[in-house]
Amino acid sequence: MNNLEKRILMNLLKIRLVEKQISERYAEQLMRCPVHLSLGQEACAVGVCQSLNIADQVYSSHRCHSHYLAKSGNLKAMLCELHGKRSGCCGGRGGSMHLMDVSVGMMLSIPIVASIIPVAVGAALSFKLKKKKNIVVVFFGDAALEEGVYHEAANFASIHNLPIIFVCENNKYSCFTNIENRQPNDDFTRFAKCHKIKSHKMSGNKVMEIFYKTKDIISSIKKNPSPFFLQLDTYRNVEHCGPNNDDYLNYRNNNEISYWLQNDPINLYTEFLKKKKKLSDKTLDKIILKLNKEIDEAFLFAKNDKFPKIDTLDKFIYAQK
Numbered sequence: 001m002n003n004l005e006k007r008i009l010m011n012l013l014k015i016r017l018v019e020k021q022i023s024e025r026y027a028e029q030l031m032r033c034p035v036h037l038s039l040g041q042e043a044c045a046v047g048v049c050q051s052l053n054i055a056d057q058v059y060s061s062h063r064c065h066s067h068y069l070a071k072s073g074n075l076k077a078m079l080c081e082l083h084g085k086r087s088g089c090c091g092g093r094g095g096s097m098h099l100m101d102v103s104v105g106m107m108l109s110i111p112i113v114a115s116i117i118p119v120a121v122g123a124a125l126s127f128k129l130k131k132k133k134n135i136v137v138v139f140f141g142d143a144a145l146e147e148g149v150y151h152e153a154a155n156f157a158s159i160h161n162l163p164i165i166f167v168c169e170n171n172k173y174s175c176f177t178n179i180e181n182r183q184p185n186d187d188f189t190r191f192a193k194c195h196k197i198k199s200h201k202m203s204g205n206k207v208m209e210i211f212y213k214t215k216d217i218i219s220s221i222k223k224n225p226s227p228f229f230l231q232l233d234t235y236r237n238v239e240h241c242g243p244n245n246d247d248y249l250n251y252r253n254n255n256e257i258s259y260w261l262q263n264d265p266i267n268l269y270t271e272f273l274k275k276k277k278k279l280s281d282k283t284l285d286k287i288i289l290k291l292n293k294e295i296d297e298a299f300l301f302a303k304n305d306k307f308p309k310i311d312t313l314d315k316f317i318y319a320q321k
């Protein structure tokens, strides 16, 4: 395994293992915020973020754990945030849907569907005005395209040739409603073409392909600044919101579920490495053990951290000067 392949593997596994532990520990009720897990969607975050520099910026939505971790967000600060604790990345006030770590370019996550998109476009405008060569990436789900503000922001980005990649993680569902009941087809590149934005639709479960595609997009944006729309088709393995499985509600059929589980992004990648004789089961077990140790320590840290002080309740409501 070369360094890049190893980094990608570590990132994929870290997101998977952190979220597995969140779902296993959730019933203890120490984490009291809702959680929208990215299990099954990890390759989108890792493939895109591995192509970015630290000064490139990422913006995200309610399903932001994978983006935060893929952009190297601090794990302890994330888990403290989920526990509502003082050392959380938002001081314990935001919870799972408000992850940010400005020190590594993970700028902001907002759960109001699509509302992050114009904020990210504003950041791209700022890069342009300051003549910086960096890129903004905004991650959102397929339902965000059904909000008018996506179109307003995309139009602005196109007119002003802004250095932004719109990454749509299409997991086919807006909560429980399938895309077939919401749209005439699932090719969302049409929502880019109408704004004269270049676009591409591909699998969101093949991490290396996403990585190389994003690299190409970035080098083209750096030569000739303009927005790009990337549609990544993927699937969430668990319920829309929460740590459990809600397939007993029958809004997803068994064939569909088993197709996507057979195409799990992490299995696809580990199988690829094993086939090339770059990864053995023993090495994989070792990596998992090491990551789980780091994750256990971070959970313990979060558990032992203090809650915010009550007299700070009305602080931070408005930006501090």
Ligand SMILES: Cc1ncc(C[n+]2csc(CCOP(=O)(O)OP(=O)(O)O)c2C)c(N)n1
Pocket: 036, 062, 063, 111, 112, 113, 114, 140, 141, 142, 143, 144, 171, 173, 174, 175, 240
């Ligand atoms: C403006 C707005 N409307 C409704 C909601 C409630 N809501 C939360 S998540 C969600 C579905 C989002 O689906 P998508 O954007 O495809 O992302 P996914 O959850 O599939 O990752 C909805 C409707 C919301 N948060 N904001």
